[in-house]
Amino acid sequence: MSRIETDTVFVRRDFLEPEAPPPSLGGIPGWVRKNLFSSPFNIAISLSMLLLLAWALPPLIRWLFIDAVWTGTNREACLPKNGETVGACWAFVNAKLAQFTFGSYPADQRWRPSLVMIVFFVGLAWVAIPRMPWRRQAVWLMLTAFPVATFWLLYGGLGLPIVETSNWGGLLVTLVVAITGIVASLPLGILLALGRRSKLPFIKIVSVVFIEVWRGVPLITVLFMASVMLPLFLPTGVNFDKLLRALIGVALFTGAYMAETIRGGLQAIPKGQFEGAASLGLGYWQSMRLIILPQALKIVIPGIVNSFISLFKDTSLVMIIGLYDLLGSIQRNFSDANWSTPSIAPTGLIFAAAVFWVFCFSMSRYSMYMERKLNTGRKR
Amino acid sequence: MRSNTLKTLLLGAAFVGAGAVAASAGTLDEVKAKGFVQCGVNGAGLAGFGAPDDAGNWTGLDVDACRAVAAAVFGDPSKVKFTGLSAKERFTALQSKEIDMLARNSTNTMSRDTQLGITFTGTNYYDGQGFMVKKALGVSSAKDLNGASVCVQSGTTTELNLADYFKSNGMTFNAVVFEKQEEADAAYDAGRCDAYTTDASGLYSIRLKMTNPDDSIVLPEIISKEPLGPAVRQGDDQWESIVRWTHYAMLIAEEFGVTQANVDEMKKSENPEVQRLLGVGEGVDFGTPIGLNKDWAYNVIKGVGNYGESFERNVGEGSPLKIARGLNALWSKGGLQYAPPIR
Numbered sequence: 001m002s003r004i005e006t007d008t009v010f011v012r013r014d015f016l017e018p019e020a021p022p023p024s025l026g027g028i029p030g031w032v033r034k035n036l037f038s039s040p041f042n043i044a045i046s047l048s049m050l051l052l053l054a055w056a057l058p059p060l061i062r063w064l065f066i067d068a069v070w071t072g073t074n075r076e077a078c079l080p081k082n083g084e085t086v087g088a089c090w091a092f093v094n095a096k097l098a099q100f101t102f103g104s105y106p107a108d109q110r111w112r113p114s115l116v117m118i119v120f121f122v123g124l125a126w127v128a129i130p131r132m133p134w135r136r137q138a139v140w141l142m143l144t145a146f147p148v149a150t151f152w153l154l155y156g157g158l159g160l161p162i163v164e165t166s167n168w169g170g171l172l173v174t175l176v177v178a179i180t181g182i183v184a185s186l187p188l189g190i191l192l193a194l195g196r197r198s199k200l201p202f203i204k205i206v207s208v209v210f211i212e213v214w215r216g217v218p219l220i221t222v223l224f225m226a227s228v229m230l231p232l233f234l235p236t237g238v239n240f241d242k243l244l245r246a247l248i249g250v251a252l253f254t255g256a257y258m259a260e261t262i263r264g265g266l267q268a269i270p271k272g273q274f275e276g277a278a279s280l281g282l283g284y285w286q287s288m289r290l291i292i293l294p295q296a297l298k299i300v301i302p303g304i305v306n307s308f309i310s311l312f313k314d315t316s317l318v319m320i321i322g323l324y325d326l327l328g329s330i331q332r333n334f335s336d337a338n339w340s341t342p343s344i345a346p347t348g349l350i351f352a353a354a355v356f357w358v359f360c361f362s363m364s365r366y367s368m369y370m371e372r373k374l375n376t377g378r379k380r
Numbered sequence: 381m382r383s384n385t386l387k388t389l390l391l392g393a394a395f396v397g398a399g400a401v402a403a404s405a406g407t408l409d410e411v412k413a414k415g416f417v418q419c420g421v422n423g424a425g426l427a428g429f430g431a432p433d434d435a436g437n438w439t440g441l442d443v444d445a446c447r448a449v450a451a452a453v454f455g456d457p458s459k460v461k462f463t464g465l466s467a468k469e470r471f472t473a474l475q476s477k478e479i480d481m482l483a484r485n486s487t488n489t490m491s492r493d494t495q496l497g498i499t500f501t502g503t504n505y506y507d508g509q510g511f512m513v514k515k516a517l518g519v520s521s522a523k524d525l526n527g528a529s530v531c532v533q534s535g536t537t538t539e540l541n542l543a544d545y546f547k548s549n550g551m552t553f554n555a556v557v558f559e560k561q562e563e564a565d566a567a568y569d570a571g572r573c574d575a576y577t578t579d580a581s582g583l584y585s586i587r588l589k590m591t592n593p594d595d596s597i598v599l600p601e602i603i604s605k606e607p608l609g610p611a612v613r614q615g616d617d618q619w620e621s622i623v624r625w626t627h628y629a630m631l632i633a634e635e636f637g638v639t640q641a642n643v644d645e646m647k648k649s650e651n652p653e654v655q656r657l658l659g660v661g662e663g664v665d666f667g668t669p670i671g672l673n674k675d676w677a678y679n680v681i682k683g684v685g686n687y688g689e690s691f692e693r694n695v696g697e698g699s700p701l702k703i704a705r706g707l708n709a710l711w712s713k714g715g716l717q718y719a720p721p722i723r
Contacts, residue, residue, distance in 0.1 A: 075700060098436075099432065166462075231476035231478055329436075332464075333431075333432055335422075335424065336431045337427040
């Protein structure tokens, strides 16, 4: 009897198929229920938001796409005719697109900035994606050969016709100012942050004064000084390139902010790390490079990217010294009488906002990805 | 006190700039050596005066003034480079030799002409404050605006001129004041005021941005003097003469019917005025004394046309602005544009 029983003992070796969650919790209805309508308060918020969207979206979509003018060669296309409403004037953006991208860069030479932009974005993707082969070599190329080649291609010389920086404009200037600022301000910021924590009084004072002076002055003042006051104090006839002045101003300014961000990271490193590095016999630069900075920089990624994004948007301020970045080129064209209609200003500004948003959002997403990837042993 | 110190510093710097200019002189030689005229124009853009076209090239009445000087010096109107300047930067840029001439819709006033180390070389556009009203109002003169509400930008001389004008004509008005020009534009467009006042050239470009541009008219009265013209550094008489006479040459060409299209034919003209203008005939050479070739004015007309052509193309009937000649007509047609004779 008992034998038979043991023979029929059932030991389950695999798991039961999991049951689908109840319909009210799974899929889209479940998500909606959980995230939008989980409590009376949430229900109220969700409903009012839906109402807001229903109120705002249709006219916006209508203005942006349905009533918009897509083709045309002058203002006639975007003028309201016999009472009908006219939406966004995309024909304006279309006609001026080359100018918004390259400024007054001569048309037959525009392959040069185009090539630079393509190489830059390909190179950036190569460096940014960890799976890529030859990544370390790519980084070195981007930091050494690329800037030299870029300068040669954009400015000219050695067989290429020279295109003066006063003809550069649009997205090209935005990218040149932002990328130079980003690339120059990070090392400058690191040096200043280390300098401010240095035990050597001279280095410490120089760093503190530099940071506090540059951080205490608005960027607009820095640019204005560089463009209006500097020429008065220089001997007549000596003229720095305007773009160069802006690049130096922006790099130093951002460097000062970067220094404080990075100093925050340095202060978060426990003293044991410094002592551990010293007990291994590492010198100052070695311990900084191998132990301290990798940890400190990782902590302040959000702060660094914050500075980069704000720098990217601040590039528009170069407008006040007569350089035309993306926003400047767009605004300058509002004065073109051939296109002057009520809708070009909002259309141009929305276009500018969209381009800026794409760049800033990309930076933001990449920084989140880096944070997750580098988040070893500190996950909370 | 602090601002006084700053002012002194700035003035000092300006004088250093001006002094250095007077000492070295010879803008023409420098321009010839570098091969182009560096010209300051309106950086933010002003419709009809200095604005980019679709290809990004500068166009406008002020831009033509620069191109004309380049044509006079080099025989080629394209040998000019432009520097976009803000209202604050413009005079400093001239003093510090960043630019060779300034053509940025700048009003000629006594203090600017005498105290800044610069000289205005003439008036390429007689501007002045005017009024724009809706056609539906049925008003044809500013004198009919008694009791009207007027949109105006705050903190400008425009606001003061407006009050003066109504007071001196024994009329009342209701000012609707806005901080920014865009706000004032929108308010006028939305019908919040009967009239809009600012410089007349501005009224025409603002009118283009209205929902229905044809519903508004600019009234004929001009209530203030705003003579706009090119400027050069003080102390370089030769360069000043070149810029001044380039404008005169364009006026004289219009007066005698010399246009961009017929300038080659006109070289055969028997009219001695035209011959002297174009440098035709034995011993007729007015260019060499100012450091140019004898066909300098021919090059100007060939390059950019006469003043009337430039006006029509940039701000007149040939442009969307459609500004009437008004004060800017030739003296012989009831306007103020008057050039001394070449002889």
